[in-house]
Amino acid sequence: MKLHCNDCDKRYSLSDFKYGCSCGGLLEIEQDFSNVDSDYLKQKFEERLSERVTPYASGVWRYKEIIFPELEDRHMITKYEGNTGLYQAEKVNQYLGVQKIWLKCQSENPSGSFKDNGMVVAVSHGKSLGFNKFTCTSTGNTSSSLAMYSSLSNSQSYVFVPDKNISLNKVLQTVSYGAKVITFEGTYDDGIQFLEKYNNELGMYICNSINPFRIEGQKSIIFEIAQYFHWNLPDWIVVPGGALSNVSALGKGLRDLYDLGFIHKLPRVLLVQAEGASPFHQMIRNNESILKPEPHPRTIASALNIGNPPSWKKAKHTLNTTQGITISVTDEEILNAKAVIDQSGIGCEPASASTIAGLKKLYASGEIHPEETAVCILTGNLLKDTEVLQHYHLDDSKNSLFANPLFKSELIIDSIINL
Template sequence: MKLVCVDCSREVALDAFDYQCGCGGLFDIVHDMKDLDADRLKRVFDERLSERMTPYASGVWRYKELIFPELPEEFITTKYEGNTGLYSSELLQAYTGIRKIWLKAQSENPSGSFKDNGMTVAVSHGRSLGYKRFTCTSTGNTSSSLAMYAALAQGSSYVFVPNKNISLNKVLQTLAYGAKVISFSGTYDDGIRFYEQYSKELELYICNSINPFRIEGQKSIIYEISQYLKWSLPDWVVIPGGALSNVTALGKGLHDLKTLGLIDKVPRVALIQAEGASPFHKMAAAGKQELTPEPSPYTRASALNIGNPPSWKKALRTLEQTNGVTCSVTDAEILDAKAKVDQSGIGCEPASAATVAGLCKLVAQQIIDKDETAVCILTGNMLKDTDALHEYHLGEASAGNYRNGILSADLALEDIQRLL
């Protein structure tokens, strides 16, 4: 393994770890895979499905050879993350208009979001370097995941949270795990800039997506989908985009799988952003190669409320390598899609539902053919944002198309028969 700058291609040995190159570019981790045998890896990965109470019971560390082979097991910090459900749904096939859909419910992770896949690797790496103090800036899911793993590692966590447009549920979860939560006036991007400048002085190990080990862990999501589907992926992978770490990670994972010969065909990637926080989609739609940050992003899907995504250059590489597309959807479209995902029995937070909303739009625009197949990544649990549930189903001003309010009745047979 080595670090390679995505901007200037400078190579750095792993023991000289840093988050950014001297040129300002982010580092990528590059593996030497020339001695890896695909058939042997398939056997090993399948055998580990029966593991219990070892690091390899994790849906991340099951793929250790492709994620962090050099890490001594003593530093692995795991809650057996991953191993999340992959579901098909006739209801959502009808809603989106596509022939076959799967939903990868990362909401089933221990802290309730996909962040656990990357955080287990980041915190484990930080421990191997001797760190006890971990940090992140977050709109919610990253902070709760970090707080959980830092507590598990008997370390401490320090979380910077914007003082508006976040989900209080996620902040409460972060507090419950014991993190020191610092609310500040500004945006997610302001928090990133602060600790990029001062993390070394404060002796803090950064666990945001500028950390390449976060990306390595998140790759496991696409590995797991591939393994569940017997190493044959759908035509499309649909991913919500905030900081853009997920599209970066899954793109890397797809590249690994194809390089090793574990899959025959690379699916196309569709990256979905909320209309009120869509700087990457606007850049792609305009055919530009430079992102223009949005200084005041806003979307009801708080996990997507990022105006200057740090991983945009890596995400652009994923779209180029997969002949991918981008799309933006309104908050109304997101919340309606969320209602349908919830009613399918799977459930998700608003940001997750952007994938289903985006799939609807792309099928309607005939960018995705109705006879193709797709997997949508659901990133967070439906209880991560109960305010959104309340506003949609019980709020007086709700305009939701699938509102499901509470019914009132006397406990009389005729009244109940009428309601049934």
């Protein structure tokens, strides 16, 4: 394993671990699969599905040989993350007007979001280097995941959170896990720049998406989907785009599976952003080569409220290699799609619902054919943004397409029967 910069093609040894290249580019893990026996690994991954109490019961460490083979078992932290459900829902099908859609519910992870898949590998790597202090800047899901794994490994986490346009639920979850939470005036992007600038002085292990081991862990999401489908992936993988770490990780996972011979064609990737925070979509739509940050991102989907996503170059590489496309959706479209997912008995945070909102627009326009299959990644739990639920169903129910308001009634049988 080596660290590789896609910008300048420079390589570093893992013993010289760093978050970014000297040229300013982000690094990623490069693995040599030339001597890997793919058939043997497939059998091993199947056998591990019966594990219950070892680290290999994890939906991440099940794939250790193609995620972090060099990590000693004694450094493997786990809360049996991954192993999340893949569902079909009739109400979602009706909303889209198609039948061949699956929902991959990363919301079922221990801290309630997809961040656990990457965070467990990052914290395990940090512990293997001797770190006991971990840090990140976050709009919510990253911080709660980091706080959980840090406490699980008897370490301390320090989390930097913007003081506006975030979910209080996620901050409270982070506080409850024992993190030291520092709120600051500014944006997510300001927090990332601070950590990068003062990394050496802080003496902490950074767990944001600039960390290449985060990406290695997150690619296990696509491994699980592929294994569920017996290594025959659907036509499309649909993913929300905030910091763009997830689309970067899934793209890397797809390339790994292809190089290993596990799959023989790459599905196309659809990346969905919120209109108020869509600098990457704007760049792709306008056929530009450089991302122009959005200085004042604003969307009700807090996990997408990022104006200068650090992983945009990796995300662009994913789109290039998968013939991927982007789209942006309004907050109203996100909330209506979320209501349909919630009322299907599955549930998700607003950012997750952008996948269904984006897919609906593309099916309606004919850009995606109704017979094409898709898996939508639902990134976070229903209860991550309860302020949004209150606004949609209670405060603004008259204007919400699928509102389900409270009913006040006396306990009289005729009143109850007629509800």
